[in-house]
Amino acid sequence: MQQLLFALFTMIIGVAGCAIYFIASNWALDWIFPSKGRSGAAASRNLRRSNMIRPWLFLAPALLALTVYLVYPVIESAWLSFHGKDGQQFVGLGNYRWMAGDGEFRQSIFNNFLWLLIVPAATTFFGLIIAALTDRIWWGNIAKSLIFMPMAISFVGASVIWKFVYDYRPQGTEQIGILNAIVTYFGGTPEAWITLPFWNNVFLMVILIWIQTGFAMVILSAALRGIPEETIEAAVIDGASGLQIFFKIMVPQIWATIAVVWTTITILVLKVFDIVLAMTNGQWNTQVLANLMFNWMFRGGGDFGRGATIAMIIMILVIPIMVWNIRNAAKEMEGR
Structure with a gap:
């Protein structure tokens, strides 16, 4: 109860603080550049100045937050990367030479590459298929709501759920993990799934696919509904089958949206951390870059460099994909 009250108090203070800031800043701007009670030229000049400044008042908190929590950390991280463990001794490119020869780093790069190959493709594919199918059934909105629900769960929360799916107990004891319970029901041998080389990475990817499919479904469903009915009707008249209409008529028209969804999930995959930390902590060859960074930065005494x-x-790795994504989204908006 104390935590709930503290969270409620924090939200009230935050909302009230935002309201006070915008009211006070607008009042100050109108006081500095008054337009009421002034002559025509002076009023017009002050109104023009206040209109130029006012948008920046609304942007100022966001710009301040971006500077403090994004720009400054990037600059500080770049500076620390040329320094030693304590962040004081300058080592030049020493950390980058270490990284190139470190086996765990190479394993992390390989695992991230696997995530990049599988997760965006699977998530986009399932999201597209589900979006197309749910638009054809009367209870489609209910199905979409159920599929979208994992998006409301944190990555750590989802990992806890899937730990029960992959849970392993010695053979001969009752299996509480859903996957092993199914395997033993059909006479198989239970496995410690998240310790199996290579496949444990796939099992971890399933969690992120489960979470993000709802996001892909919602975006792609909106894009599918935006396809002109005339093109589909023309294809039906020409005798095209359902699969031909879907893959040759509908998909090409929403390709830009598919690319945006794909790249958005790709950026998320490059930063994946919570799932690996909660499920394996990088053990059994499941290490990824973000978790490796966390280990070096905050564990074992910490090595800031x-x-x-x-x-x-x-x-x-993230910046080129993000830039391409933003440009593609901007082009799509201009096309509309």
Whole structure:
């Protein structure tokens, strides 16, 4: 109850603070550049000045937050990547040379590459198929709501749920893990799924696919509904089958949206951390870059230099995809 009251108090203070800020800043702007009671030229000049400044008053909190929590950390991380464990001794490119020869880093890169190959493709595919199917049934909105529900769960919460799915107990004892319960029911041998080499990475990916399919479904469903009916009717008249209409008529018309969904999930995959930390903590060859960065930065005494170096690699990998995504979204908006 105390935590709930504290959360409620924090939300009230935050909303009230925002309201006070905007009211006070607008009042101050109108006081500095008054338009009422002034002559025509002076009133017009002050109104023009206040209209130029007013948008920045609304943007100022967001810009301040971005500077403090994004711009400054990037600059500080870049600086630390050229320094040693304590962040004081300058080592030049030493951390980058270590990274190139470190086996755990290479394993993390390989695992991230696997995530990039499987998760965006599977999530986009399932989201597209579900979006197309649910639009054809009367209870489609209910199905969409159920599929979208995992989006409301945190990654750690979802990992806890899936721990019960993959849970392993020795053979001969009752299996509480759903997967092993099914296997033993059909006469199979229970497995410690998240310790199996290579496949444990796939089992972890399933969690993120389960969470993000709802996001892909919602975006792609909106895009499918935006397809002109005339093109589909023309294809039906020409004798096209359902699959031909879907893959040759509908998909090409929403390809830009598919690309945006794909790249958005790709950025998320490059930063995946919570699932690996909660499920395996990087053991059994499941380490990924973000979890490796966390280990070097905050565990075992902490090595700020190496942790910051891995953080810079993640940022370098994310930036090109993010820029492409933003440009593609801007082009799509201009086309509308």
